[in-house]
Amino acid sequence: MAPQLGPHELQHIFSFLEARDLLRAAQVNKVWNEVSMSTELWRQLCLRRWASCKAFPVVLGTQTWRQYYFCRSELEFHVESGRPQDYICKAISGHTGTIDQLAYVSPHEYRFDERARSVVCTVSSDCTVRAWDLQEGTEIWSSPEQPAPLVNLVAYPQLQLVVTVDTQGLIKAWKAETGSEWASFSLPTSCSSMETCDHPEGPFLLVACDEGTLYTMTVPQLQVVSRVATFPHTPVSLTCSPDTQWVYVSAQDSDSGPKVFYTQPLAHPSEDRLPVSTTLPIRLSASACWAPDEAARLMVLHRDGVHLVITTFELKANKSRDRVSILAQQLANFPLPDSVTPHLMQAHGSQTILLASSSELVLFTIHGLQLMAFQDHQQSITSMWVDADRVITAALDLSLRVYVWNKKNTSPVLQSCYHLLGGSHRWASGFTHVKSDSRSIAGVEARSTGTSILRSYCYKVKLG
Numbered sequence: 283m284a285p286q287l288g289p290h291e292l293q294h295i296f297s298f299l300e301a302r303d304l305l306r307a308a309q310v311n312k313v314w315n316e317v318s319m320s321t322e323l324w325r326q327l328c329l330r331r332w333a334s335c336k337a338f339p340v341v342l343g344t345q346t347w348r349q350y351y352f353c354r355s356e357l358e359f360h361v362e363s364g365r366p367q368d369y370i371c372k373a374i375s376g377h378t379g380t381i382d383q384l385a386y387v388s389p390h391e392y393r394f395d396e397r398a399r400s401v402v403c404t405v406s407s408d409c410t411v412r413a414w415d416l417q418e419g420t421e422i423w424s425s426p427e428q429p430a431p432l433v434n435l436v437a438y439p440q441l442q443l444v445v446t447v448d449t450q451g452l453i454k455a456w457k458a459e460t461g462s463e464w465a466s467f468s469l470p471t472s473c474s475s476m477e478t479c480d481h482p483e484g485p486f487l488l489v490a491c492d493e494g495t496l497y498t499m500t501v502p503q504l505q506v507v508s509r510v511a512t513f514p515h516t517p518v519s520l521t522c523s524p525d526t527q528w529v530y531v532s533a534q535d536s537d538s539g540p541k542v543f544y545t546q547p548l549a550h551p552s553e554d555r556l557p558v559s560t561t562l563p564i565r566l567s568a569s570a571c572w573a574p575d576e577a578a579r580l581m582v583l584h585r586d587g588v589h590l591v592i593t594t595f596e597l598k599a600n601k602s603r604d605r606v607s608i609l610a611q612q613l614a615n616f617p618l619p620d621s622v623t624p625h626l627m628q629a630h631g632s633q634t635i636l637l638a639s640s641s642e643l644v645l646f647t648i649h650g651l652q653l654m655a656f657q658d659h660q661q662s663i664t665s666m667w668v669d670a671d672r673v674i675t676a677a678l679d680l681s682l683r684v685y686v687w688n689k690k691n692t693s694p695v696l697q698s699c700y701h702l703l704g705g706s707h708r709w710a711s712g713f714t715h716v717k718s719d720s721r722s723i724a725g726v727e728a729r730s731t732g733t734s735i736l737r738s739y740c741y742k743v744k745l746g
Contacts, residue, residue, distance in 0.1 A: 301327055301351060324348040332392075334670075345395050353394035353743050357721065360741045361672065362686050364700035367742075372419035373705060373727075374736040379407030381726045381734035383715065385437035387413065387444060387458040390719045394743060400722040403444045403458065404736065405432035411446050411456060416722045416738035423461035428452075436478045438485055443502050445487055447473040453489065455502045465504040469497070474517035479526045479545060486549050488529055492517045496531060498548040508551040512541060521570055525577040528597055531559075532567045540567045540582065544599055544608060560608040564593055569624075574670070575632040579613070581648065583627055589617040590624075592635060594648040616650025628668040630687070636673065638663040643675055643685075645696060656698055658683045665716045667723075674723060678712030680704040682725055682739075702739050713737075 299307065304327075308318040324347035328335045332354065345353070360368035381404045388401040400416040409431055413422040430448040437444050442458040451469030453476075456462065471492040479486040479498075486507070487499040494513040499506055512518050513533040521530040522545075529548070532540035544558040551557070566585040573579035578597035583590065594614040600607045618624070618637075626638035634653070637644045640662050645653040661678035673685040673696060682702040688695040704710055704727045714734070715726040723739040 297323060297326055301355075319348065321347055324351055327351055328354075335392075345393075350392070350394060354392050357392070357394075357741055357743050358671075360743070361684075362699060364684055364702070369702075369739045369741045370417075371702070372416070372738045372740075374414055374416075374419050374421075374738060376412060376414075376421045376424070377404065377406040377408050377410065377734060379409075379431070379733060380728065381406050381715070381736070382431075382433045383435050384717060384724060384726060384736070385435055385444065386717060386719050386724075387437045387439050387442065388719060389439045392720045398721070400719050400724075400738075400740065401458070402717070402724050402736070403435060403437060403456075404726075405435045405446050406734070407431040409448075411435065411444065411461075413444075413458060413461060414736055414738075416724060416736075417740050419738065425456065425461055425463075428454075434473065434476050436476055436487070438478060438480070438501060440480075441485065441502065445476070445501065445504075447476055447489070451491060453487075453499075453504060455504055464502045467499065467504040467506070470495075475520040477520045477522045477529065479522050479529070479549070481526050481545060481549055483549065486545075488520055488522065488545075488548075490518045490520050490531070494518055494533070496520070496529075496543070496548070498545075508548050508557070510543070510548065510557045513538060521572065523572045523578055523580070523597075524574050527599070528572075528578055528580075530570050530572075530580060530582075532570065534568070536567070537565055539564055540570070542580070542597060542608065542610065544606060547606070555605075558599075558606045558608060560610050562595065562610055563612075569627045571627050571629045571635075573629045573632045579632060581627070581629055581635055583624060586617070590622075591615060591617050592646070592648075592650075614648040614650070616646075616648075618646075619652075626663060626666050628666055630668055630670075630673075636666065636668055638666055638675065641677065641679075643673075643683075654696060656683075656685070656696075658698055658701070661712065664712065664714050667716050667718050669718070672718065674716050674718055676713035676716035676725055680707055680710055680712050680727070682713060682716055682723065684723075704737055 304318045308315045384404045403413045409428040412424045430450045435446040444456045447453045451472045454466045455464040469491045475490040477488045489497045494516045496510045498508045512531045516533040529543050539561045541559045564584045568583045570582040580595045596611045598609045622639045624637035624639045628636045635646045641659040643656040659677040663677045665676040667674040675683045684699045685696045711728045713725045725737045727737045
């Protein structure tokens with residue numbers, strides 16, 4: 283009789299199998315069943331399929347690797363198919379004014395237990411900030427009415443913190459779980475831009491005011507660490523790099539070139555050292571975005587004569603004992619076709635640029651090769667969400683369009699999947715914002731009465 287394979291030999295062989303093969307092996311006998319259900323085999327399957335599992339480890343005691351595999355597989359199927367039975371749509375009202383911004387305060391992670399829920403905060407012209415449970419479609423808390431309309435907010439999910447700013451430049455930090463106020467700070471003028479900076483040495487808040495000053499603050503205390511003049515007496519916009527080492531600062535349509543600051547000296551200023559920055563050799567910049575898969579790759583949309591041009595830079599900090607200098611190397615440059623006049627711009631991976639031009643979504647490489655164009659919307663695109671898995675566009679035609687990246691191809695390919703519809707055109711005038719986490723999509727739907735509501739789309743997953 284041939285000797286039988288032991289559990290260790292079986293586990294090695296089973297490590298080459300896919301999930302459906304492991305399930306078949308589990309039906310052979312008791313030994314094969316025990317081996318095929320081992321934690322290590324299912325952990326390897328998860329890591330092989332989703333490398334990001336290393337960043338979002340399974341919460342022990344709430345789910346196993348096998349449960350995680352099947353829950354996430356089911357979720358991905360529902361996200362890609364978008365059938366009516368795959369998600370639950372809820373209209374969530376409460377604000378009496380327009381919603382000007384929203385942010386997720388629940389961590390963007392793939393958890394599949396009873397405690398997993400999607401929570402967003404919104405700010406409104408009704409002078410309140412509110413938190414919402416998207417799955418339940420209910421309000422969690424609302425702040426007291428503030429002195430002025432709130433116009434922007436950012437979130438720190440790991441700290442369970444929300445930071446808001448109003449039209450007068452009053453910044454406040456709120457506890458995301460309870461809505462209680464933590465700290466406040468008043469800018470000398472109104473705020474033009476606000477960005478989170480989850481620096482390795484601690485989280486910070488970057489704020490620009492209309493007089494052109496860039497503030498770096500601690501969170502949640504909102505204590506000013508540094509003030510830097512960027513563009514005098516000019517409102518500026520901020521965009522922080524994925525690794526939070528850089529912040530892009532630009533004045534809209536300014537003859538002065540945009541600047542890039544190294545965040546380390548901003549967060550830890552020294553009396554004998556000036557802030558470290560460089561001015562990019564371009565003029566009339568319109569917008570910019572960072573490549574999410576590169577630490578310091580910046581794409582800038584600007585005007586060069588009569589043409590709109592996208593220039594890509596690679597940034598590097600040259601450090602010596604007593605000083606730091608910034609090298610901005612141009613990697614690519616190309617003019618856009620006259621038919622493309624983008625008003626929104628984002629990046630995917632390291633090479634792909636997504637542009638919203640009126641109602642059209644267009645994809646280019648950083649070298650100017652047009653990959654594809656989509657004309658799924660009937661009216662102008664107002665907002666765009668891009669992550670490693672999906673692209674979601676919101677438009678005034680009262681629809682959200684969901685696209686999914688095909689990762690099996692060597693070059694990025696985007697597949698147009700389905701529409702998520704809003705309410706009636708009789709009562710609504712279109713979507714103005716859209717954001718997403720791993721299990722839900724949240725859109726802001728403008729109403730004809732001058733108010734806004736949230737519309738949530740939560741994908742179904744069987745827990746356990």
